[in-house]
Amino acid sequence: MKLVFLTGKMSFRRGVVRQSKFRHVFAQAWKAEHCLDDVRVSRVTWDGPLSAVNPKFMAVIIEAGGGGAFLVVPIGKSGRIDQSSPTVCGHVAPVLDIQWSPHDDNIIASASEDCTVKVWQIPDGGLTAPMTEAVVTLEGHSKRVGILAWHPTAYNILLTAGCDNVIVVWNVGTGELVYQLADAHPDLIYSVSWNKNGSAVCTVCKDKALRVIDPRRGAVLKVREKVHDGTRPMRAVFLSDGKILTTGFSRMSDRQVALWDTKDLSEPMAIQEMDTSNGVLLPFYDPDTNMVYLCGKGDCTIRYFEVTDESPYVHFLSLYSSKEPQRGAGFLSKRGVDVNKCEIARFYKLHERKVEPISMTVPRKSDLFQGDLYPDTAGLEPALLAEEWIAGRDAPPLLVSLSGGYAAPPSKHRDTVRSKPALASQDSASGAPAAAPAAKEPEDEEPRAATRETCGNMERPKREDDILNELLSEMKALRAVVLAQSQRIELLERQLARIEDGDV
Structure with missing residues (x-):
């Protein structure tokens, strides 16, 4: 007898077992000696994950007197964090969001209540002294900024959204504001997500509407009124096939997850009611496995689902449960997982004063590389330069193999082929950005x-x-x-x- 979720209802089917390699994903918290202790996780009331993780570093927004700060440590660090440990502390008000660049593991952006967005270059090995001077400071919002979203395939393109209900797209390499959408949203923006090739974004807003927007044209392509009936914050994420998954609340305050086809937003493809709780459900999407992990703020659980083309489309797999609630969570990009242990995802759960890694693995007996679990994934190399995307070009992510574990391409190749204006080569001693090199064509793959x-x-x-x-x-x-x-x-x-x- 199998329990099957069908658009919010539960039914029993005899002898029906859906075939999926992810049906038995196993979640396991790491031992205490591999956790980070004495991390003063921020108490800011903003409904964000408060953490960002890549294969090199983990960053956590922390409490800071008289300003805003976040901690950056090498991914392998564990044990107690000394209170005198250096932080990134250049904001004059609390930090609300942090995001690592998908094309450079040393670059991180931060958004703050001080109405600015700052971009930082973290030295290899981590911080040795407090970092107060950003590589770039972006000023264009009139109220606090709470949302960051790097373009998935174009280098140096960053989207920001603030409490002024405005979306801004920046060329970080030049520090220029290139697009601004001031009239698309009548109220507070809850979340923004790029589609696979970065040609459009989806947003959800306090007016309960889901919008699909072309940021370069400043045009709203699709609108769905009242995605969820509840008044509490929603979230939306673009899936790799163009569909959109949203989380929100029903009129009776039940938490919901819904799947939408952008070709027809009149009705959801599927909608499921989860439970009754106040915590906002943060969706973390893995395009390689087409799995979605739902992590509720204040919850003790992480639920995970597989999205397929078979009804009911959003298939509940399992949940990880612990005794302590989470304040937020960092989600490691696929390049950082341990393929030798069949790890397909890793969370960094934020407690009140601790960071606890949680691995999601698919049990396999063979020691060989499991190619079916690890299709080629997005690598560091950008598919486009900022100027090319601004000029109207789109391109899917450039993929790399995880066979034998991921190794970043030599930095010399990335620095010369993908010229990095303003962020390119930073003088490690002075911390000052070097002069911007001339743009080069992406076809020039060889010197x-x-x-x-x-x-x-x-x-x-x-x-x-x-x-x-x-x-x-x-x-x-x-x-x-x-x-x-x-x-x-x-x-x-x-x-x-x-x-x-x-x-x-």
Whole structure:
């Protein structure tokens, strides 16, 4: 006899067992000696995860007197955190959200009640002294900023949302505001999520509506009124197939999870009622396994589901339960999991004064690499430069294999091929950003040939077709920059017109 969840109702089916390699995912908390102790987790009332994790570092927003700070430690660190440990402490008000760049494990952004967003470059090995000077400070919001979302495939593109009901898209490399959506939301924005290739975002708002937005055009593509009837905060996340999963509350304050097809938002594909609790359900999505983990603030459980094309589409798998409630949680990107132990996900559960790792594994007897559990996943290499995305290009993530464990590409290759304006090469001694290098085309995957080629003992000038290809590439890059600047000028002219008309 099997318990099956069907759009909010439970029914019993005899002899029906759904085949899935993730039916027996096993959650296991790490031993006490592998936890972090004496971490003063922030008491801010913002409904965010309060933590961010990548294969190099773990960051946790902590209590800080007279300002805002977050702790950054190497991922393998454990034991007691001394109160004198250095922190990132450049904000003058509490930090509300932190997010690691998907394309550089040393870059992290932070959003604060001081209305600013700051981008930091963490040195390899972690902090040795308090960090107060950010690489970039982004100022454009008029109220506190609580949401950060890095573009999944374009380098240096960061989206922010604040309590001014405004969404802003930045080119972090230049520090420029490139797009601003001031009229799309009439009330507080609860969450923002990019789709797979970064061509659109989905948002949920205090007006209970789900919106699909093209940020480059500033256009709302789809709207669904009253995704959940309850008045408490909702969350939404884009799935890799274009569907959207939302969490929220019913009119009777029951927590719900729903699945929506963006082609038709008139009715949910599936909706399930979970339980009655005040904690906001934070969804953590793994596109490789198509699993969603729901972590409620103040809960003692983490539920996990598999999303498939078979009804009821959102399949409950199991839950992890413990005695202590969680204040928040960090979710490790797939590049950091232990493939030798068949670990498919890892959480870092925030207690009041402790951080506890929790591994999700699929039990297997074989010691060989389990390719069915680990399809190629998004790597560090960006598919696009910021200017290319701003100019209208879209591209899916560049994938890497996890066979034998993930190894980051040599930094020399990433620094020269993917030029990193402003964040590229930072002088480790002074902490000051280096001058921005010129943009290069993503097709240039190999270093350019020398100006003169050697043939035997003779040297000959570079062929004309090579020179022509270089010129065409440079023209293409310049055209993208010109288009981006034209769009920027158009945006500023619209803002100036609004000021002159007295709208601002």
